[in-house]
Amino acid sequence: MDKARLFQSSTVGKKVFAHEIDDEPWWRSQKIALVCAFCMTRVVSQRTTVGRAPRGALFRLAKDRQHENTCPLNPTEVLQKIARGSQGTAVIEGDELHLVLPDDLGQIGATTPAIDTGSAAPGDRIGVNISTLGPLLPPLINSAVVIARFLQKHDYDADVVAQFKVRRPGETKAVGWGEFCHGPTPDDHARLYARVTRGPKPRHPVAVYGRVVAVENDRHERPVLRLADGHGFTVRIRSDHASLLTPLTAGAFVLAVGTWRTWTPSRGRPELQMFAEEHWQLAHWTYDAATGHSSRPACPPPLSLAQRTLRQARVTAATRKPAPERGAASSRRSQPSGPLAPLIPPPATAPPAPVEAPTTPAPLAPPSPPASVSPPEPVVQNGVPAEPALPERPPLPPLPLRPPAPPRPAAEPRRARRGWWPFGRRR
Secondary structure, eight states: OOEEEEEETTEEEEEEEGGGGGGOOHHHHTTOEEEESSSSOEEEEEOOOSSSSOOOOEEEEOTTOOOOTTOTTOHHHHHHHHHHTTTTSEEEETTEEEEEOOSSTHHHHTSOOBOOOSOOOTTOOTTTOOOOOOTTBOHHHHHHHHHHHHHHHTTTOHHHHTTEEEEOTTOOSOEEGGGTEEOSSHHHHHHHHHHHHHSOOOSSOEEEEEEOOEEEEOTTSOEEEEEEEOSSSEEEEEOSOGGGTTTOOTTOEEEEEEOOEEEOOSSSOOEEEEEOOSGGGEEEEOEETTTTEEOOOBOOOOOOHHHHHHHHHHHHHHHSOOOOOHHHHHHHHHSOSSOOOOSSOOOOOOOOOOOOOOOOOOOOOOOOOOOOOOOOOOOEETTEEOOOOOOOOOOOOOOOOOOOOOOOOOOOOOOOOOOSOTTSSOO
């Protein structure tokens, strides 16, 4: 927990915060008793670990103590509330809550959004109500947001985090919460970066929890969210639709669920990035650790019909098969399907007659009547009669001569320049 209250002489005093623990405040040096900020359960302060694994300063329950049933920080009540509003995406196993993960991102959006139409319970404090998120979020994302905000109020206490686990697709054994949600420390982001680059890659959608450090613009003047600068890389959230990122501002906490990948630009550091395509992939809220005030979570507005039509057109253009090249198509058309017979058969030529030696002239015989001329027989090639020879086309008449060009007038003779001046020297 990030805050507690002083308890002196059976009287509840003012609130104290976790960021004061490492500075040795007076109430710690005097060993003043502490109780939960929302109930009367005893708590103790825990300093930041020195020399071992780093952890944050926080307040935790005293040994063998539990929050009251009406306390919003009671894990048992929170687990029951999340399971009732998850529509089967979160189940309770003993004292643990298991979140059932789907195979891909499309299965998350296909479920019916969880709508919390009930009014706030009486006595709920500002920033303490962790009821299910309002409309527009699918049940799995809604449950994940409630869990992340609940762990945030406990400063990600290891004992509290251990009560939340996930079931990966096709597996019955549950794994730790960190297999699904990476954050809030840079080490958590670095672990996801290593999984994406070196494997094995996640076979299910994953979430990144963090705080928006800055809102930048890309080369198309679209907003880009920068969450953190990790160990040698930067975590960014991008989108082709500016309306999904515009509501988020610097300082807001965000839970981004989707498919994460790495990208190395020509200039700058490598990037662990996610492209948001739906509004429910980004849930954001504000939280003040000093006062413990937390706003209700929200998400960007859904995509309009025009935005969905534009996205579908881009997907169709990307998946469309490229047209064949013109050169390849023309070469296929120019190839004949089979052997073709020549249109005009070649003329039949007779072999030359042998040359005989000259002999004495024989007496002339009377002239015989002219024999009848028979038409030439058609030429047969490969069992198919060829077409008759076409008559020769008469030559075209010569073009008429062009009339001669009219004579051009002779140019006037150029006057010679006078070399002297009649009135003396020319000035």
